Amino acid sequence: MELDVPYESAGQRVTGWLDPGPFLRGVAWLDAEGRPVRADPDDAMRLPWDTGERANLPIGTRVEFTARGASAVRIRYRARVPGPGDALGELAHTFALWEGDHLVRETAAEPAEEGFVTLQLPRSEGPFTVHPPESRSPVVLGLRAVGGTISPAPRGPRWLVHGDSITEGWWSTRPAHAWPAVAGRALGLDTVNLGYAGGGRGELPTAEQLARLPGDVITLAFGTNCWSRIPFSATLMHETTLAFVRLVRRGHPATPLLVVSPLLRPEAESTPNALGATLAELRGAMEDATRALAGAGDTALQLLPGRDLLSAEHLMDGLHPTDEGHARLGAAVARALGPHVPKPPRADSRGLRDSQR
Known part of the structure; x- marks a missing residue:
C-alpha cells in the first residue's frame, strides 16, 4: 500500500507524497522558496561572493528514514537541467542509498524540472540514508513508500x-x-x-x-x-x-x-x-x-x-x-x-x- 498524504508544493496541493521536511538531514537554513541553503539568507550581503555561491549548493543534505514492509522508496525531486556546454553536464546524476557504512545501491536519474527516482530497499528496517547528487542542486519535493511504510529516522545530535x-x-x-x-x-x-x-x-x-x-x-x-x-x-x-x-x-x-x-x-x-x-x-x-x-x-x-x-x-x-x-x-x-x-x-x-x- 502506498501512502496518500498531501503536502503543499509551490502553492499546489499534491497527493500521494509525504512532506520531505521531517526526513531531511544536514539542513542549516531554508531560503524564501523553502530550499535548503548553507548560509543565512537574511545575512547574505555580508558574505564574500564565492561563499554565497557555494552556500546555495545543498552539500551534505540527505534523506534519512526507516521502513516497515516497504520494497522501495520513491523520491520526487527537481534538479537544474544542464544547458549546452555545461561543464557539469556529463556528471552522473546519481542517488545513493546507504545503510550504516554500507552502500546498498546507486540509481541514476535524469536531472529534470520535476522527476522521480525509485530506490529498491533491502529486507531490513534501516535506518537508511539517501545521498542525492549535489552538482545540479536537487530539491527533494516528496517521498513515498512502495509496498509498506516509511518514517523519519531518529535525529542524531x-x-x-x-x-x-x-x-x-x-x-x-x-x-x-x-x-x-x-x-x-x-x-x-x-x-x-x-x-x-x-x-x-x-x-x-x-x-x-x-x-x-x-x-x-x-x-x-x-x-x-x-x-x-x-x-x-x-x-x-x-x-x-x-x-x-x-x-x-x-x-x-x-x-x-x-x-x-x-x-x-x-x-x-x-x-x-x-x-x-x-x-x-x-x-x-x-x-x-x-x-x-x-x-x-x-x-x-x-x-x-x-x-x-x-x-x-x-x-x-x-x-x-x-x-x-x-x-x-x-x-x-x-x-x-x-x-x-x-x-x-x-x-x-x-x-x-x-x-x-
Whole structure:
C-alpha cells in the first residue's frame, strides 16, 4: 500500500507524497522558496561572493528514514537541467542509498524540472540514508513508500562543520565519502556541512552565523586558503582565529568545539606567500591561538593538529584528499570528537578504523 498524504508544493496541493521536511538531514537554513541553503539568507550581503555561491549548493543534505514492509522508496525531486556546454553536464546524476557504512545501491536519474527516482530497499528496517547528487542542486519535493511504510529516522545530535573545499568534499568520488559524512556516520550525528570551496578564510560574518545556528557540537577546519587565495600573515591568522572562535562562542559558550588546523599542502609548507608567511607558520599561528583560548578557560575547546593527519599519497592534487584521504581524515576527527558528543560512537564504523595506519 502506498501512502496518500498531501503536502503543499509551490502553492499546489499534491497527493500521494509525504512532506520531505521531517526526513531531511544536514539542513542549516531554508531560503524564501523553502530550499535548503548553507548560509543565512537574511545575512547574505555580508558574505564574500564565492561563499554565497557555494552556500546555495545543498552539500551534505540527505534523506534519512526507516521502513516497515516497504520494497522501495520513491523520491520526487527537481534538479537544474544542464544547458549546452555545461561543464557539469556529463556528471552522473546519481542517488545513493546507504545503510550504516554500507552502500546498498546507486540509481541514476535524469536531472529534470520535476522527476522521480525509485530506490529498491533491502529486507531490513534501516535506518537508511539517501545521498542525492549535489552538482545540479536537487530539491527533494516528496517521498513515498512502495509496498509498506516509511518514517523519519531518529535525529542524531547536530554537528556544525565549517571549512573550505576539503570540508565541502572536493575530490571525494561520492557525497557519502567526504570526511564530514564519514565522521558523522561513525558518531551518529546529524552533519551540517558548512564547507565553502574557495572560502573558509576566517570570515567573521560566518562566525556570527554559526553562533546563531543551533548545534550540539562544532568543528572548524579552515586555513589553507589563507596561504594564497587571500594571503594572511601569521599575526593576522592568530588574531583571526581568536576573533572567529570568540564570535562562535557568543552563541555556543559551552558547546564542544574542535579546531582542525590546515592539512598538509606540500607546495605551501615552506613557501612564503605574498605576506611572507608559509602554511607551516599559518598553521602554527592557528594552533597557538586555539591553545591560548583553551588555556584561558575554554575547557570545551579542543585542537586537532592537521599537519600529520594525511601524507602526500592521500592527496589527489597536492591539496584535496582522495577517498582514502577523506576516510582517514574523517576517522581522525571522529576519534577526537567521540568523547565529547552525547551518543557513543559506532565501534564497527569505518569512520573509527584504521586512522593511524
